[in-house]
Amino acid sequence: MPELPEVETFRKYLDAHALNQVICRSRLDPAMPGRITPRGLSAALEGRKLTSTSRHGKYLFARLNSGRHLIVHFGMTGHLHYYENPSPEPTYTKLRLDFVNGRHLSYVSSRKLGEIALTDNLPGFIEDKGLGPDALAPALNLRAFRSVMSGRSGKIKPLLMNQRVIAGIGNLYADEICYQARIHPETRTDKLDEDAVTSIYTTMRRVLERSVKVSADFSRLPPTWLLPHRQRGSKCPRCRAEFQRIKMGGRTAYFCPACQIRR
């Protein structure tokens, strides 16, 4: 699930529900991979509050009033759930924060592909991960986007998904961006002319902004988009050609063989 629009939606959800409440207890599934232990996390969280949030690519950060940051990455299946006392803990809860008001925030994921961590130095964390600029960052203007794309010879879709180049785009939104920009996903990046790069940039921003606006709910996206039709055998809403499926780097790409030109 979680690409930039989903993570941004989780961030707003956390903001709306879980800020400025004292954490009285934290329970981390000890089977979660990573450096942090349940005890270490409890020591950092208990008695503290989450005071604000931020996001870079697919990473969500919650600042504590100690100045440290809780880091949450959702892998392929993660999400957040906030609930009151009589409700049962959601199945597959990997981290649960208990607040003094009797409410709870759960990080829920059926798989252990995500990450829970702490840092004292947020820019340092982003740097160590090697993340490129966030796909919606104001600083990533057309000029900066051009420079990030230049000197690359690989295929455009995997490049859009490369978190070290641009952070936040995953398999599904990369397909959507290529579809709306009418670019074949296997096009070599160095074969894209200036107009094509501009089109990919403006399409990327428009697609992500719109998806954030509808809280990443595909059913609220325009029916002219690829995402609501991204399944075997469905047809391009623009020209009615059947969408094609190919594998690239182990991931499935959907595209319209008629609308998306290859250069």
Next chain:
DNA sequence: CCTATAGCCTGACGGC
């Protein structure tokens, strides 16, 4: 630098 593959995990789904 680029590509493909395997691995980390586990549920859902289709076929037999």
Next chain:
DNA sequence: TGCCGTCAGGCTATAG
């Protein structure tokens, strides 16, 4: 109903 293989919106490590 059960078993089995395949696939899935993440990322990393490794080899060619």
